[in-house]
Amino acid sequence: MTLALDTAEQAAVPAPRSRVWGKLLRNRSALIGGTVVIAFALIAFLGPLVMAADPIKTSWSLVRKAPSWLNWFGTDDLGRDVFARVVYGARASLLAGIVSVTIAVSIGGPLGLIAGYFGGWIDAIISRCTEAMLACPFLILAIALGSVLGASLTNAMIAIGIAAAPIFTRLTRAQTLAVKTEDYVEGARAIGLPDRWILAKYIVPNIFAPILVQATLIIAQAIIAEASLSFLGLGQQPPAPSWGSMLNTGKNFLQQGQWWMSMFPGVGIFLTVLGFNLLGDGLRDALDPRET
Amino acid sequence: MLSFIGRRILIAIPTIILVSIFVFTLQKLLPGDPILVLAGEERDPAVIELLREKYRLNDPLPLQYLAWAGQALQGNLGMSLRTGVPVLQLIKDKLPVTLQLAAMAMSFALLIGIPAGVMAAVRKGSAWDYGATALALWGLSIPNFFLGILLIFLISVQLNWLPASGYVPPSESLSQNLKTMIMPAFVLGNALAASMMRHTRSAMLGVLKQDYVRTARAKGLLEPRVILKHALRNALIPVVTIGTLLFGELLAGAVLTEQIFTIPGFGKLIVDAVFNRDYAVVQGVVLCTAIGYIGLNLLADVLYVVLNPRLRAR
Numbered sequence: 001m002t003l004a005l006d007t008a009e010q011a012a013v014p015a016p017r018s019r020v021w022g023k024l025l026r027n028r029s030a031l032i033g034g035t036v037v038i039a040f041a042l043i044a045f046l047g048p049l050v051m052a053a054d055p056i057k058t059s060w061s062l063v064r065k066a067p068s069w070l071n072w073f074g075t076d077d078l079g080r081d082v083f084a085r086v087v088y089g090a091r092a093s094l095l096a097g098i099v100s101v102t103i104a105v106s107i108g109g110p111l112g113l114i115a116g117y118f119g120g121w122i123d124a125i126i127s128r129c130t131e132a133m134l135a136c137p138f139l140i141l142a143i144a145l146g147s148v149l150g151a152s153l154t155n156a157m158i159a160i161g162i163a164a165a166p167i168f169t170r171l172t173r174a175q176t177l178a179v180k181t182e183d184y185v186e187g188a189r190a191i192g193l194p195d196r197w198i199l200a201k202y203i204v205p206n207i208f209a210p211i212l213v214q215a216t217l218i219i220a221q222a223i224i225a226e227a228s229l230s231f232l233g234l235g236q237q238p239p240a241p242s243w244g245s246m247l248n249t250g251k252n253f254l255q256q257g258q259w260w261m262s263m264f265p266g267v268g269i270f271l272t273v274l275g276f277n278l279l280g281d282g283l284r285d286a287l288d289p290r291e292t
Numbered sequence: 293m294l295s296f297i298g299r300r301i302l303i304a305i306p307t308i309i310l311v312s313i314f315v316f317t318l319q320k321l322l323p324g325d326p327i328l329v330l331a332g333e334e335r336d337p338a339v340i341e342l343l344r345e346k347y348r349l350n351d352p353l354p355l356q357y358l359a360w361a362g363q364a365l366q367g368n369l370g371m372s373l374r375t376g377v378p379v380l381q382l383i384k385d386k387l388p389v390t391l392q393l394a395a396m397a398m399s400f401a402l403l404i405g406i407p408a409g410v411m412a413a414v415r416k417g418s419a420w421d422y423g424a425t426a427l428a429l430w431g432l433s434i435p436n437f438f439l440g441i442l443l444i445f446l447i448s449v450q451l452n453w454l455p456a457s458g459y460v461p462p463s464e465s466l467s468q469n470l471k472t473m474i475m476p477a478f479v480l481g482n483a484l485a486a487s488m489m490r491h492t493r494s495a496m497l498g499v500l501k502q503d504y505v506r507t508a509r510a511k512g513l514l515e516p517r518v519i520l521k522h523a524l525r526n527a528l529i530p531v532v533t534i535g536t537l538l539f540g541e542l543l544a545g546a547v548l549t550e551q552i553f554t555i556p557g558f559g560k561l562i563v564d565a566v567f568n569r570d571y572a573v574v575q576g577v578v579l580c581t582a583i584g585y586i587g588l589n590l591l592a593d594v595l596y597v598v599l600n601p602r603l604r605a606r
Contacts, residue, residue, distance in 0.1 A: 135585050135586045144578050255449060274429065277429060
């Protein structure tokens, strides 16, 4: 029994953190992605504290002014400072990405764990429901849920979170199925440990890495989804700034050559998503035991 | 083979039933009472009760679902609350526009993604590889509505080469139709091209290590023949199936592309329906998209077996 417990304890320990960190720091993609993400996180959460410009203050004398020393990114159709709105919009976008993925992991993760670990009819029900949800394209599902919940940033985050949850259910289930046949799980079961203990102590730590990688990549998709919903008018509501709604407003003035209203928020979305994609790819390489 | 297809169809049926339950539940969760809209401004309680009876809204939910599903099976997805036109008719009118857009986007994706993926794999570690990988990352990171805006600004506003928005049916003028669709199709196909490039590169890298490729080279075949006839043919098997699945994603991507370029397709239909609170249309579009997506999944599975001689022989 002690031997079984020892085996379980030793084998359940995931890859050493220092090795993963070393691989991560050597990975150029992860480094660039991580730097971009940290930079945007700092802009999003510290920027509003240090900058003086008000993102919702309108000024009729400053309507649609091109970028200048006074207004670095120009002003919009209501004379608001585009730079201030881009900085505040970063907060909405990052928050939406992180909160919606947290919702998705919180719903999808436990369901996948239960389905994979217990199997049988519970697995059949959860798997069929997951397939049904996955049968609907992500954005269409988010739009449909957004229309049910109503237009707001909070509801957009909930809609995206629910729409993304089946991705994590499927991944967690597959990972749990692979891990539950390992000797250390068998050992833990043999010594009579309760299921919830086995799940928390032996399964979750060993399936954490792929879920973390997937979560990073889904944050990128969630940021695009939030911007899409805001672009369509189903996300952040005016006058609060959001990159998606800024792009929607800005596109109406492209014909007049007033590019700055849409260009800067667009570049913001692109760089943030690029950062998360690079970080996700780097994490996948660093956490993959096959990579040397 | 037939039994395999039959088995896959049988597996798809419960998924479609669950999707229909989900779509039905979604309608029940929607805010507001559609009967109040139908009852007019007087909102006479007797009329409301009559309408409730007519639409079986007083029945228990499972019975309501069965009645709705029965109607849906016969092709009756209800009427648009706003226009009074049957939902199926609306979908039939708009779908060809989106299918043309999606087909053109897929063509772009194949024309760009597959050659770029092959070059990246064949010259792994070269400037070609890094360039193609960087392009793929760009394609996956740029939202199509931002790319659309960029192209409108550059190509339509600055260079005046193509119209910024609008749609001309091909029956009216094919050249004008292509002029209005080429930019949206490129925008929609951009992310797909990036995915195709990544999958092709990965599949080619796997295939190029195989013994039969080494044998082909040892036989003295020219490198282009080895790449195109021996490697690419085998590498394309997973790419074709993934491409089929990604075609479904194009329907979702079309929502935003059609919005930017003001194309009256399937995507614009759902967005307009959401804003007009035209729930029957939202429900119909979600159901049809999901069924289409399940169909594409089925097709991908079948194609995988059809294209793979080892699986086909079983």
